[in-house]
Each structure stands twice: as structure tokens, then as C-alpha cells.
Amino acid sequence: MDLQIVLLLGQDGITSGAIYALLALALVLVFAVTRVIFIPQGEFVAFGALTLSSLQAGKLPGTLWLLIGLGAAVAFADISWALRHHKMRRVPLILFYNCGVPILLAGYLLAVSPATLPQPVQVALTLAMVVPIGAMIYRLAYQPIAEASVLMLLIVSVAVHVALIGLGLLFFGAEGSRTTPFTDMSFQIGDAVLQGQTVLVVVASLVLIVALYFYFERTIYGKALRATAMNRTGARLMGISANLAGRLSFMLAALIGAFSGVLIAPITTIYYDSGFLIGLKGFVGAIIGGLASYPIAAAGAILVGLLESFSSFYASAFKEVIVFTLIIPVLLWRSLTSRHVEEEE
Amino acid sequence: MATELGENPVAPVVLDVRDLSVSYGKVEALRGINLSIRKGEIVTVIGPNGAGKTTLLSALMGLLPAKGDISYLGEHQGTDRQVEHLVRHGMTLVPERRELFGEMSVEDNLLLGAFDRYRAGHRDHLETMDQVYDIFPRLLERREQMAGTLSGGERQMLAMGRALVAKPKLLMLDEPSLGLAPLIIKEIFRTIAALTKTGVAILLVEQNARAALHVSDRAYVLETGEISLEGPSKELARDPRVIESYLGLGHRH
Numbered sequence: 171m172d173l174q175i176v177l178l179l180g181q182d183g184i185t186s187g188a189i190y191a192l193l194a195l196a197l198v199l200v201f202a203v204t205r206v207i208f209i210p211q212g213e214f215v216a217f218g219a220l221t222l223s224s225l226q227a228g229k230l231p232g233t234l235w236l237l238i239g240l241g242a243a244v245a246f247a248d249i250s251w252a253l254r255h256h257k258m259r260r261v262p263l264i265l266f267y268n269c270g271v272p273i274l275l276a277g278y279l280l281a282v283s284p285a286t287l288p289q290p291v292q293v294a295l296t297l298a299m300v301v302p303i304g305a306m307i308y309r310l311a312y313q314p315i316a317e318a319s320v321l322m323l324l325i326v327s328v329a330v331h332v333a334l335i336g337l338g339l340l341f342f343g344a345e346g347s348r349t350t351p352f353t354d355m356s357f358q359i360g361d362a363v364l365q366g367q368t369v370l371v372v373v374a375s376l377v378l379i380v381a382l383y384f385y386f387e388r389t390i391y392g393k394a395l396r397a398t399a400m401n402r403t404g405a406r407l408m409g410i411s412a413n414l415a416g417r418l419s420f421m422l423a424a425l426i427g428a429f430s431g432v433l434i435a436p437i438t439t440i441y442y443d444s445g446f447l448i449g450l451k452g453f454v455g456a457i458i459g460g461l462a463s464y465p466i467a468a469a470g471a472i473l474v475g476l477l478e479s480f481s482s483f484y485a486s487a488f489k490e491v492i493v494f495t496l497i498i499p500v501l502l503w504r505s506l507t508s509r510h511v512e513e514e515e
Numbered sequence: 516m517a518t519e520l521g522e523n524p525v526a527p528v529v530l531d532v533r534d535l536s537v538s539y540g541k542v543e544a545l546r547g548i549n550l551s552i553r554k555g556e557i558v559t560v561i562g563p564n565g566a567g568k569t570t571l572l573s574a575l576m577g578l579l580p581a582k583g584d585i586s587y588l589g590e591h592q593g594t595d596r597q598v599e600h601l602v603r604h605g606m607t608l609v610p611e612r613r614e615l616f617g618e619m620s621v622e623d624n625l626l627l628g629a630f631d632r633y634r635a636g637h638r639d640h641l642e643t644m645d646q647v648y649d650i651f652p653r654l655l656e657r658r659e660q661m662a663g664t665l666s667g668g669e670r671q672m673l674a675m676g677r678a679l680v681a682k683p684k685l686l687m688l689d690e691p692s693l694g695l696a697p698l699i700i701k702e703i704f705r706t707i708a709a710l711t712k713t714g715v716a717i718l719l720v721e722q723n724a725r726a727a728l729h730v731s732d733r734a735y736v737l738e739t740g741e742i743s744l745e746g747p748s749k750e751l752a753r754d755p756r757v758i759e760s761y762l763g764l765g766h767r768h
Contacts, residue, residue: 390626390633397616397627404614407576408681409602409631 177362179479185368185437186451187475188375189215189430193452194459194467195382196426201461202399203419204412205320206312209327212449213334214300214427216442219435220338221428222296223347228285232341233299234276240306241268247309268306275299289352293432297425304424305417312420316412331446338442346444349435371433378429379468382422395419451478451493458500460508470500526553527589529685529716530575535583537567537574544570545740548583552685552716557707559719559727559748561761562737568720569611571737572687575718576608577601588684602631605684611693613674617663621654624662624673628680640680647676650706668699675706686710687718692726704730724761728752736761 193211200208217233224231245268252260275298284292311330315322355366386392398405398415406412430448431440438444455471474493481492528551535548545567552558560568574581577596585592588604616624625647629640648655651672657665662673671691678686688707692700700723707717708730721727728734728748736744736757744751751757 390630393619393623393627394630397619400616400618401614403578403610403612404616405627406578406598407602407608407610407614408627408677409599409634410627411599 174361175483177359179483180476181362181364181368183476183479184472185371185434185475186478187472188372189434189448190452190455190471190474191468192375192378192426192430192471193449194455194471195379195464196423197449197453197456198459198461198464198467199395199399200419200423201456203395204308204312204316204323204416206323207320207327207461208420208423209324209331209446209449210307210334211423211427211452212445212447213331213338214304214424214445215431215434215448216338216440216445217300217303217334218296218428218431219349219440219444220342220347220431220442221299222292222432222435223349223440224342225284225287225292225295226349227347228283230279230284231296231299232337233296233303234272234279236337236341237299237303237306238269238272238276240303240310241272244268244306244309271302289350296432297428300428300431301421301424304420304422304427308416308420309413313413313416316416335443335446338445342442344442346439346441347435348437348439349432351436365437367437371437374429374433378426382426391418447490451475454493454497454500457497460504526555528553528586529588530718531586532575533584535571535574535581535585537570537579537581543740545574545581548737548742550735550742552718554684554716555711555714556733557711557717557719557731559721559731559734560737561721561724561727561734561757563760564722566737567740568737569689572608572610572689572718572720575687576606578608599631602681603635605682606687607678607681607683607685608687609671609674609678609689609691611689613670615662615665615670615673615677617661619662620659621662621665621673622658624677625654625680628677632681643680643682647679650679650709651676668695668703671695671699671703675703679710683715685716685718687720689720690722691719692721692723700726724757725752728757728762 193215197208197211200206200211221231221233224233245264248264248268249261252258252264275295279295284295287295307330311326312323315326351367352370353366357364357366357369386396394405394408394410395415395418397408398410398412402412405415431445434440451474452471454474456467458470458473459465459467474496477496478489478493482489485492530550530552532548532550535545535550536543537545548571550558550560560571562568570579573579575585577598577600581596585596587601587606616627619627622644625644626640629637629643633640653669654672654676657669662670665673675688675691691703691707695703704726707719710717719727719731728751731748733746734748734751735742736751744754744756746754752762
């Protein structure tokens, strides 16, 4: 193999690996805080990419209607809770966040022509539509059964995944789409060409990882999330409610997913169901980290990206097989080296 | 009524419990508990292992469902008492298992003690953390260390410090002396006695009856889920039944 091919494949692998790493981090985060294995993580990638491409095509993305619908359902659930607990003071805020903000967003999108907006604004609008959906899904699907077993939560995850895939088909159709590249720069390194978009994906992923690191290490809300993951009872006694931690972690997972979708949309054609496979590869990374270690999960995800890129060159028919087979030795090694811990109930 | 036995009968009642019962399935762990605590008072609940002491604190904190009438700060509590709501109103529990955040530094553990106050808009956590460091200078020395690596006594100090950062109105301590060396126990109890100057009401659950009776104003004896004796701690310490069951013969301070 010559150096040029290695560089090309390596570049490709690290780009996908960076995205898988982001998703792996989100999966570890959600599992540590809520014990939910978040199968629909990949759907947020697809929703992020396809929402952005709808906006660029000058269409109103279906994501907006999903946001309004879920917002209304959350408002209904939260207001009936507030009525039962005599917390009427909360009603205006509940209405503002769950109904007011989505309607304002809809009003803005109807008033302007989204295709003509500058690209950063389109990205911001995409995130504004997709990210709250994460928290809303937690509120509606997971919060009522937060104390259930991991298996039960997993079953709900499968249901949410299937529902989101169906909605994706309804909103965006069966055709795939790409978005306008953020940059058309490219760099010449020796014989190899380094695409600006590729560099952007890697740099933006790193920036997000560093930002998340600071969020968890330096802010009180980030620390509260880590505390919940470490000791649920201890966190409750500090007034860190499981509901707050759950909503927060799902919102971060949705942010990471949508952000990844926006990043890869210009280099990969994304279909309504592309997210699942992307999420699954992030999941392989997360499993390498035992669904617990962030750095190992991220490194594992990069490995998955590289493995995928090289195997698509040497054995393209077996690309997915090779990637997912990686999980078997990892699981064997983990089950041989780690002590079995009963699920805490 | 228990309240007229208090040290300071004019101080407002912080917690008043009437006819509290808690069941685990069909087993009744607590029956007909009456108990009250005034501001600035140390009240202790002593009793043998398995009498229901920890259950009592868990129920008061909203961690377990309970039947009966609980009023806290003059407000009657509904049936679904929520931990978060009680924390917001200044009730804190230092549980028997401490429940620290083991992979976080001492400083971060303390900071999270102020989480709810921070969320409610208060920004005085650095000040209250400094006060805690004044009370437990050992925590200041260990400030960057992970909570999981602390000794038993330091862990108890951290658990108490973390509760104090929340500026509690009612501080409930579950077996603070459990597993600690005698010298550390002395230090912990000295701190508990000093805390009442801040006006906090303390509910202390202890197996170490001697130390608990010594430090407290009033005491309840809990046996097999029921309160069998109550009164000022000094009187209970002289009660032959308490001496026989909990203090033992020939032991003196």
C-alpha cells in the first residue's frame, strides 16, 4: 500500500472516528446518568443533518412540527403535575419553554426564507429545533419509568428509535441529501490532499469534546450530572433531582447528535435511517469503554472509524461485519477481566 | 406532650411528627411515632440495631413513603413528600452510608452541597464552604483529594460539611460515630454541640447512646419500631432502663 492511500484512508477514518467518538461520549453520559441505553442517539444525527438540508432547500423541516407537538405534550404533562402539587407559579414558565419558544421559532421560520439565511444561522436554527426534542423525549418516554430496570428502559429506547425513524421518513422522504460544505478549502500535504471539511469535522469535534470537559469539570450543573452518575442517593440528598439530571443529559445527547449530523451532512449523504448505523458504531466505541469510561470510549470510537475506513478499502463487502465483529473480542476481554456486578435495584 | 420538656419551650417547632408509620410491604417497620424538634435543639433517637432508626430518618427525608401527620416549619406535608422539595426548604440528611461522590474532590463534594441553593439563585457557596473549612480544618488540607480516598473520620466530616453548606434548618445525622476511632468521635460530637449556636435543629440517630445523651437536649428511645421512652437527655441518662439496656453498668463519662 502506498503512503497516499494510507493518508487518505487515515484521514477518512479519523473523520468518521471523531463523529463516532462524540456519539460514544453521549451514550456513556446518558447511560451513566439515567441507565438508559440510548438507541435513538443516531436518529439525532439524521435529524440534525436532514433538518439543515431542508432549511437549505428552503423547506420548513418536519422537525419543527415534531418540536411543537412534543412541546405541547410536555406542557400538558408538566401542567397536570403542577396542578396536582399546587405549584401554579410554574405554569407560565412551563408554557413559555415548551409552547412559546417552539411557536416563536415557527413564526420566525415562516417569516424569513430559510434558504437565504447565512449558514451559521441555519445551523443555529437546526440545533434550536433538534436539541429540545432530546429533553422532551426524556420527559415523555423515560421520566415516568425512571426507576424501571435497565431492560425496560432499553425496550423503551427501541420503541423511541422506531418512532423517530418513522417520523424521519414522513418528514424528509426516502431520498438522501447532502448539505452545502462549510468550506471548500483544501490543503496539500506531500502527495495527499487534505479536505478543509474533514479538518473542520475533526477540529469541531475536538472543540465540542473540550467544551464538554469544561462543562463537567468546571460548572456546577456539569458536576451535578457527574454526581448523579456516581451516587444517585447522594445526589438526591443534595437536591439534584433525577428528572433534572435526566433532562439535562438527554439535551446534551441531542446536542451532540445534532451537532455531529450538521458536521457530516456535507461529506456523507444522509438518509432518514442513516443515523442508526452511525449511532451503532458510536455504541461499539462506548462498549469498548464499558459504557463508563469517556476517554476509552472516545479512543475506541476512533479505532472503529479507522477500522471501517481501512476495511472499506481492502474488503468493502465486509466493512460492517469487520467493524461489528470488533465487539466480540472486546466483550470477551471485558467479561474475563471485570468482576460481575449485579444491577442495583 | 414532648415539646414542654424542651430546653427552650418558646423556640419555634421545626419538625412535628404525629402518629407516623412506615411499612415495607406487609411488615410495619415503624408504628405510632410522635416526635418534635425545636429550633436550636439537639434531639437524639437511640435504640438497638434494627429498631427502625434509619427507616425513621429516610421517611422524614421523603426517601420512603410514610403514613401520619408530618409538619415541617409549620407547614403540613402531603402524602407524597419529595426529597427535592424538602432540600429546598432546608432539610438535610447525612446518611449512615455517607453517600459521598467518591471520584470527586472534597471541594467538589462540598460545592454540590450548595447545588440547590445555587439553583435557587443564591451565590454565597464560597463563603459557606469557607465556614465549613473553619469547622473542619482537616477538609481544607484534603481539599483536592478524591472523597473516595479519605479515612472514615474524614468521610464523616465531609458528609457533615456537605450538609452544612446547604445551610440547613434541620440537620439529620444517621450514626455519625459509626466505625470511627474514639478521638474522632469526640471531635464529631464537639462539632455537633457547637452547631446549635447557628440555630440549626439537629436530629441525631445513634447507637452510641452515651455520647448521644451527653450532647443532646432531649432523647427518644426507639425499640422494635415504637418509641418506648422519651424525655430530657439528662433524665434518660439516669433512667435505670436506659442504663441497663444502653449505657451498661459501671460506665461513666
